[in-house]
Amino acid sequence: MIEVVWFKRDLRVEDHAALSAARAPVLCLYVVEPGYWRGEDTSPRQWRFTRAALADLRTALARIGLPLVLRTGDAVAVLADLHARHGIRALHSHQETSNLWTYARDRAVARFCRAHAIPWAEHRQSGVFRALASRDRWAARFAAQMAGPILPAPRGLVPADEPEGAIPDQPRAWNPDDGLLRPQPAGRAAALGLLESFLSGRGADYRRGMSSPLTAARACSRLSPHLALGSISMREALQRVQAAQRDIAAMDPRARPIPLGAAQSLASRLHWHCHFIQKLESEPELETRAAHPAAEAARRPTAPDDPALRAWAEGRSGLPFLDACMRSLVATGWLNFRMRAMVQAVASYHLALDWRASGLVLARLFTDYEPGIHWPQVQMQSGATGINTPRIYNPVKQGLDQDPEGAFIARWIPELAHLPPALRHMPWRGDGARGYPPPMLDVAAAMRAARERLSAIRRSAGFAEAAARVYDRHGSRQRRHGQDDPMGDRARAAQRAARDRRQLSLDL
Ligand SMILES: Cc1cc2nc3c(=O)[nH]c(=O)nc-3n(C[C@H](O)[C@H](O)[C@H](O)COP(=O)(O)OP(=O)(O)OC[C@H]3O[C@@H](n4cnc5c(N)ncnc54)[C@H](O)[C@@H]3O)c2cc1C
Numbered sequence: 001m002i003e004v005v006w007f008k009r010d011l012r013v014e015d016h017a018a019l020s021a022a023r024a025p026v027l028c029l030y031v032v033e034p035g036y037w038r039g040e041d042t043s044p045r046q047w048r049f050t051r052a053a054l055a056d057l058r059t060a061l062a063r064i065g066l067p068l069v070l071r072t073g074d075a076v077a078v079l080a081d082l083h084a085r086h087g088i089r090a091l092h093s094h095q096e097t098s099n100l101w102t103y104a105r106d107r108a109v110a111r112f113c114r115a116h117a118i119p120w121a122e123h124r125q126s127g128v129f130r131a132l133a134s135r136d137r138w139a140a141r142f143a144a145q146m147a148g149p150i151l152p153a154p155r156g157l158v159p160a161d162e163p164e165g166a167i168p169d170q171p172r173a174w175n176p177d178d179g180l181l182r183p184q185p186a187g188r189a190a191a192l193g194l195l196e197s198f199l200s201g202r203g204a205d206y207r208r209g210m211s212s213p214l215t216a217a218r219a220c221s222r223l224s225p226h227l228a229l230g231s232i233s234m235r236e237a238l239q240r241v242q243a244a245q246r247d248i249a250a251m252d253p254r255a256r257p258i259p260l261g262a263a264q265s266l267a268s269r270l271h272w273h274c275h276f277i278q279k280l281e282s283e284p285e286l287e288t289r290a291a292h293p294a295a296e297a298a299r300r301p302t303a304p305d306d307p308a309l310r311a312w313a314e315g316r317s318g319l320p321f322l323d324a325c326m327r328s329l330v331a332t333g334w335l336n337f338r339m340r341a342m343v344q345a346v347a348s349y350h351l352a353l354d355w356r357a358s359g360l361v362l363a364r365l366f367t368d369y370e371p372g373i374h375w376p377q378v379q380m381q382s383g384a385t386g387i388n389t390p391r392i393y394n395p396v397k398q399g400l401d402q403d404p405e406g407a408f409i410a411r412w413i414p415e416l417a418h419l420p421p422a423l424r425h426m427p428w429r430g431d432g433a434r435g436y437p438p439p440m441l442d443v444a445a446a447m448r449a450a451r452e453r454l455s456a457i458r459r460s461a462g463f464a465e466a467a468a469r470v471y472d473r474h475g476s477r478q479r480r481h482g483q484d485d486p487m488g489d490r491a492r493a494a495q496r497a498a499r500d501r502r503q504l505s506l507d508l
Pocket residue numbers: 210220221222223224225227228266269270272273274276335336337338340341344362366368369370371373374375377378381
């Protein structure tokens with residue numbers, strides 16, 4: 001009989017509760033699942049990163065005397081085969097909050113385990129809680145989970161006798177040229193390197209630099225794909241940032257490698273990471289259904305080959321700053337938060353596209369695709385939650401604010417590089433630019449129409465009551481970092497919905 005440790009989005013050996021709980025003989029398993037990789041939200045760039053992280057995990061496991069057994073196929077079939085040949089005494093894994101496909105797969109695995117009387121221990125690996133009855137006091141539970149000890153890589157485990165198997169080049173037939181010019185390095189050393197370089201100086205300009213795509217790629221931590229695949233645990237990352245906060249606070253301000261505020265902001269975002277994933281854990285349907293029923297009823301489905309969707313996705317909208325952001329995302333697999341919010345908002349508000357269609361495009365383009373952050377954020381930036389202030393970004397104003405000289409535009413849209421800065425943002429004010437399309441919409445008119453659509457949704461009968469229910473289930477109870485909001489009640493949510501209605505004219 002063997003014990004199986006099933007690796008999923010936890011590709012590491014340190015702080016790995018499932019690996020630490022397993023008893024010999026141990027079989028460390030990763031299943032490359034073609035069914036998952038056929039999903040519309042997956043892409044070759046995500047696989048490239050996963051593949052490199054698996055190679056790194058294989059090396060790390062070898063150091064503690066354990067082979068990584070890799071199998072391609074259906075998880076239940078792989079487990080059934082192992083059970084038939086070895087007998088599985090126990091299955092260990094981390095709880096996974098991923099997409100609807102993995103949710104269905106986990107239910108199938110649970111059925112298989114029950115049918116064969118195999119105990120499946122699913123360990124919590126972050127501040128996301130299964131079967132959470134209420135959001136009240138979530139922040140306190142998160143803090144307690146994060147304060148736990150970091151488990152060392154286990155030593156002396158005897159491996160089960162099973163051939164390793166190669167990591168496939170591709171989990172399904174794909175066009176290998178996905179346009180990615182600058183893949184992010186994967187693996188634990190890369191993740192720790194990013195964290196250390198951020199805390200020892202690179203993060204000095206975090207707060208100022210995170211908003212502009214000119215500075216954000218360097219100023220931000222860039223931890224996202226590592227956290228999404230778990231090559232470093234959230235607890236280890238957060239505890240390292242908290243230790244740095246204490247060290248920095250004790251230093252003479254002039255000697256600080258980064259401002260205390262930068263470390264605090266990073267810690268807050270690590271908290272948000274789990275706060276968002278908790279939404280999908282509590283309501284997996286948010287991947288496909290709007291949180292607020294009125295927003296759901298107003299959705300107009302968008303086909304994948306919709307011409308406006310494709311022009312937006314390929315950076316051919318004729319709105320230079322928007323196109324520069326999309327082209328840079330296609331080339332690098334990453335975009336800073338503000339620009340992610342802007343490109344999503346333009347798709348949903350200005351172009352009136354279904355958030356699911358544009359969200360799928362972005363999911364495939366992001367190396368760091370994390371369903372639990374992605375879908376709630378996509379909904380939030382599309383006005384679909386009913387509890388967040390709608391932010392209808394103006395892509396021309398954003399360009400002028402975040403890229404005043406038009407340098408980012410010139411970098412990603414060479415057709416416009418010869419123009420003076422003001423015309424790079426608005427080439428239609430000059431003679432245009434050869435090879436670059438005219439704008440596909442009138443920004444002011446599109447924003448006006450979007451505000452009217454939103455207002456109609458927010459005036460619909462029962463809007464505030466439904467918003468209060470969304471807030472009950474998903475809303476942040478925080479007033480300040482680390483504190484629960486004792487007034488997190490329905491009345492407060494209804495007040496918030498009413499206030500948000502008044503803020504619809506927001507022009508960002
Ligand atoms: C429409 C949209 C889709 C998004 N999709 C994803 C996604 O698929 N995967 C993903 O990791 N992030 C997503 N984000 C959140 C955010 O943009 C990225 O986490 C961030 O840009 C990653 O860069 P970084 O690691 O340098 O972030 P940093 O600013 O250095 O933050 C550190 C970490 O905190 C977390 N974090 C930061 N901002 C947020 C946020 N607003 N909400 C939740 N967690 C946050 C991430 O894990 C991030 O790696 C999305 C945002 C929007 C608006």
